[in-house]
Amino acid sequence: MSFEKFKDRNVGEDGYYMVDIEDYPETGWGKFKQVASRSLKGELFVGLWVVLREMFKFDIHTVQYPKEKLPIGPRYRAVHKMLRLFESGTERCIGCGLCEKICISDCIRMDTKYDENSRKEVTEYSINLGRCIFCGYCAEVCPELAIVHGGRYENASEQRAHFVEFEDMLTPIDALKAGQQEEYPGFGAIIPGSDKSVKKTPLAY
Amino acid sequence: MSKMIQFTIDGRQVTAAKGESILQVARREEIYIPTMCYLAKTSPSASCRMCVVEAEGVDGFVLSCNTPPTEGIAITSDSQALYTERQNIMKMYNVNHPLQCGVCDKSGECDLQNKTLDFDLDDQSFAVADQRRESKVWGVLSYDPHLCIMCEKCTSVCNEVVGSEALFIRPGGYKSEIDNTFSKCIQCGECISVCPVGAMASTDFEYTSNVWELEKVPSACAHCSSACNLTYEKKHTSIATLGDEHIYRVTNEYDHDTLCGAGRFGYDYENRVTQKDEDAFAIAVSAFENADTIRFNSMISNEEALLLQRLKEQFGYRLINKEAKKYQEFMDAFTSVSGNSLYSADLETIRKSDYAITIGSAVSTDNPMVRFALSVAVNRRKAYMAYMHPIEDEMLRNLVTQYVKYEVGSEEGVLAMLCEMIVDEKAKESHKAFFDDLDLGYISGESNFGEEELELLKKKLVRRYDPVLIIGADLINHPNAVNIAKMAGMIEKHSAFSVMIIPPETNSLGVSLICDLDSEEGENTVGYNVAADFVLSALGDGDLDMPALSQQEGTLTNIDKRVVPMNAALAYHGYELNDIANALGVKSDHVIDYTAELPQERGFSTVRFDDLPNHYTNVGEEVRGYYLDVVETEASATVDVISDIREFNGSVIYRCDPLMQFNPFTDKAHQIIDEAFLSGSEQFAVAARIKDGERVRFTVGEDVYERVFKVDERLKGTVALNPSFDSSENYESYRYNQVKIERV
Known part of the structure; x- marks a missing residue:
């Protein structure tokens, strides 16, 4: 292979053309003429008309947050949720402590004890959301699919502690009975409804 | 060779x-x-x-x-x-091992888990029909047969090292499991430590923490003079109390070393002090300025003992530690005949001995490590073991080959008879007066130590090459202790026997070497963990709080004549003895600065605290601290002729703590629960005309005791046991006392 093609720097011949750019006005009169012609042509109203037209159509695509929210992908990692077993309603967490161990910002802690049914019972569980970097390792390591990330990304409250109560993260028992607990689809799951939003790529090739 | x-x-x-x-x-x-x-x-x-x-x-x-x-x-x-x-x-x-690693206590330090991963076994192609098995709780230990892999480590340690033969295998092929004769179990927890899986677990620790969350602090046990190597494992107490730590459990180098129940379960005796009490400290300093006497006991590190000695040198305090004083006198008398500043035997000597005599010590409760060492000697070397004591010990039944039950008070005579049997001709020449005066018939009659028993002991000594004589606190606290010590010195010098003189309390040996102790108290006293006019207490009940030994850095001198380091497991935020010394003008930044200054003329070395090693080698060699040097002196003294044997009649009580109890600190530990009972045999109850469960009052020396009397079926004879673990006082008096018992 020869390098001739690359070495040919005569680019002007391959369908290129020069853009017709007017010379900058040099005299005062010339500048005045340019300003006057641009102002009077009404180019400004071309853009304003687009906005006005869409406003009257009442077909606005803007999401009316916070009244309206976009569905969030299951892979999104917001405030944690604690799930229950569907059949018995007991907590899935067995207190194995792997989330506590794997947490790279060291924000998970738990207390466990030997309970009256000879099982390991989690008596206290907390996540310090002030430190949490939402990396998702805790959910990934959990052998029981007990701790998962929920979609609640609005972290505004008087106290950070409001988010870290085990009871707050745990699915309420009545919500479970009402069938409101959804199985975590796992890592790599697609955003709900994303089939519908698939469109043909608007490119000719 | x-x-x-x-x-x-x-x-x-x-x-x-x-x-x-x-x-x-x-x-x-x-x-x-x-x-x-x-x-x-x-x-x-x-x-x-x-x-x-x-x-x-x-x-x-x-x-x-x-x-x-x-x-x-x-x-x-x-x-x-x-x-x-x-x-x-x-x-x-x-096969069928439960897949509960997620909650198992052993997960993370489990041999089965490690080797399963090591040998790349990620699936199991066969299984057997599972059986229903019952989990069991035996006091401090819990057993889950599902997790058991029948490796037999627990039974072999129970039989061979502990010597209690409580654990055994209930055979049945796949159904085999471990069982426990609970009456024989001494609750030492050795089986828990050696279990490679989670089958033998600590009832208290179970499911409270994952092992990898615990921070390990290697240290030395502070309950008895063995000062065993142990590791405190600590973590924050709970989510609710961040920054506040507590010890979750104690582990040890179980492959090579042994730990008794007190060491393993008696760890939570720390004194929780959150801030410096400046008022109490000012009062303490002025109390020291006004005092002329410091009373203390042997629950003290070498460094603080040296600190007290420095205070004495500077301000002329009298140092009162009755029990260490008695030990000091005993060791001095021993040295005057043996020519060595220290006794020659250590625990390893006992383990390797083939003939052992213990005299005047309730070893099971006085010093469990001596008992474990004897167990190893008996089980591994088939040692001949003679247990000479007025009270037969049921717990030693598997180990003792010959019980010699002598009369209370006749220790001097009994040891004299042993001397006659053991020592060589040279000794009989140099201590001629003593041997000439010796009347075996009289002693034998008075002490109940028959001449045929002596003959048997002598006969069994033939072709034994590593005999050892273990001397306990009954002899050290005996009224004629000095002459007994001289006899012990003679045996050390003039026989094949290695002698061990068990230090009665944690650091009796260290204190006796470091401090120049007085016998007469002054008028104004300050007590360190002992009752006095002003009390510094690590138990939290004194006038100024002090850190407990688990919260201090320092060294202890143990039964092996080894200076071993202790590290602080838990934080302590109050004042310590060094602060008082600094305020008085004996300056030092840290109390461990004194480690290098421990007296060299008494055998200590100038190693700094931070340079003290504390580990075991691959073959189990103990590399902890350093050994004391033996100082040789001239053996000039001769053994005196023995005095007449005093008779003890009526109700006799013996100062002896129950298993796992040594002092108020073990009493404070939540897993060791004992009430201080006066316990005696049925025979004692009949003789003293008291019944089981009755409240009685009796006087020992100046102390008046009121205790509930309990009949203990394991006891025999006419001597009752009076515990002293509920008092931090230390005792110099003879352990047996004739008392008048009255019902309250």
Whole structure:
């Protein structure tokens, strides 16, 4: 292979053309003429008309947050949720402590004890959301699919502690009975409804 | 001289001493041979077959744990065939093993887990029909038979090292499981420590923490003079109390070392002090300025003992530690005849002995490590063990070959009879007056130590090469202790016997070497953990709080004559003795600065605290602190003729703590629960005309005791046991007392 093609720097011949750019006005009169012609042509109203037209159509695509929210992908990692077993309603967490161990910002802690049914019972569980970097390792390591990330990304409250109560993260028992607990689809799951939003790529090739 | 055997492991030239197994040599040479059932401190049970190796010219595999090498043999520790063999063994161990690693206490330090991963077993192709098995709780230990892999480590440690023979195997093929004769169990927790899986667990620790969350603080146990190596494992108390830590459990180097129940379960005696109490401190300093006497006990580190000695040198305080004083006098008298500043035996000498006599010590409760060492001697070396004591100890029944039950008060005579039997002709010449005066018939009659019993002892001594004599606190606190010590010195110097004089309290030996103790108290006293006009207390009940020994850095001098380091397991935020000394003008930044200044003329070394080692080698050699040097002096004194034996009639009580109890600190520990009862046999109850459960009052010296009387079926004879663990006072008086018992 020869390098001739690359070495040919005569680019002007391959369908290129020069853009017709007017010379900058040099005299005062010339500048005045340019300003006057641009102002009077009404180019400004071309853009304003687009906005006005869409406003009257009442077909606005803007999401009316916070009244309206976009569905969030299951892979999104917001405030944690604690799930229950569907059949018995007991907590899935067995207190194995792997989330506590794997947490790279060291924000998970738990207390466990030997309970009256000879099982390991989690008596206290907390996540310090002030430190949490939402990396998702805790959910990934959990052998029981007990701790998962929920979609609640609005972290505004008087106290950070409001988010870290085990009871707050745990699915309420009545919500479970009402069938409101959804199985975590796992890592790599697609955003709900994303089939519908698939469109043909608007490119000719 | 024993011949060394040359052979090769994996092509490497190695040398074995006589009696060493292939596995021991491999471990020494840091060649890895996996094992499941092997425990270095017991004899190999050879049940797991993981340790198999290939030997050149031998068909099949060889068990490395119990096979000694032959000259020139070539051993292969790892090959494809061995790997497959070991993989198959691990598959068998994994059959039906519950998949509950997620909650199992052992997860993270489990032999089964480690080796399953090590041998790349990620699936199990066979299983058997499972059985229903019941979990059991035996006091401090819980047993889950589902997790048990029947490696037999617990039973061998219980039989061989602890010597209580409580655990045994209930055979039944796949249904086999471990069972416990609970009446024999001394709750030492050795079985928990050696269990490679989660089958034997601590009832208290179970499910409270994952092992990897715990921070390990290596230290020394502060309950008795053995000052065993242990590791405190601590973590924050709870989510709710961040920054506030507590000890979750105590572990040790279980492969080589042993720990008793007090060490393993009596760890939470710390004194929680959150801030410095400046007012109390100012009062304390002025109390020291006004005082002329410091009373203390031997629950103290070498450094603080030296600090007290410095205070004495500077301000002329009188130092009162009655029990250490008595020990000091005993050791001085011993030295005056033996010529050595220290006794020669240590725990390893006892373990390796083939003939042991203990006299005047309730070893099971006084010093459990001596008992464990005796157990090893009896079980491994088939040692002849004579237990000389007025009270038969039911707990030692498996170990003792000959009980010699002498009369209370006749210790001097009994030891004199032993001298007659043991020492050589040279001694009989140099201590002529003593031997000339010796009237065996009289002593034998008064002490109830029959001449035929002495004959038996003598007969059994033939062809024993490593005899040891263990002397307990009954002799140290005896009214004629000085002459008894001289006799002990004579035995040390003029016989094959190694002598051990058990230090009665944690650091009696250290205090007796460091402090110049007084016997007369002054008028104004300050007490360190002892009752006085002004009390500094690590129990939290005094005028100024002090850190407990688990919260202090420092060293202890233990029964092995070794200076061992203690590290602070838990934080302490109050004042300590060093602060008071600084305020008084004896300056030092840290109390451990005194470690290097411990008196060299008494055998201490100038090693700094931070340079003290604290570990075990691969072959189990204990590398902790340093040994005291023995100072040799001229052996000039002679043994005096013995005095008449005093008779003890009526109700006699013996100062003796129950198992696992040593002092108020063990009493404070939440897992060791005992009430201080006066306990005696049925016979004692009849003689003293009291009944089980009655409240009685009696006077010992100046102390008036009011205790509930309990009949203990394991006890025999006419001596009752009066515990002293509920008092921090230390005692110099003879442990037996004739008392008048009245009902309240």
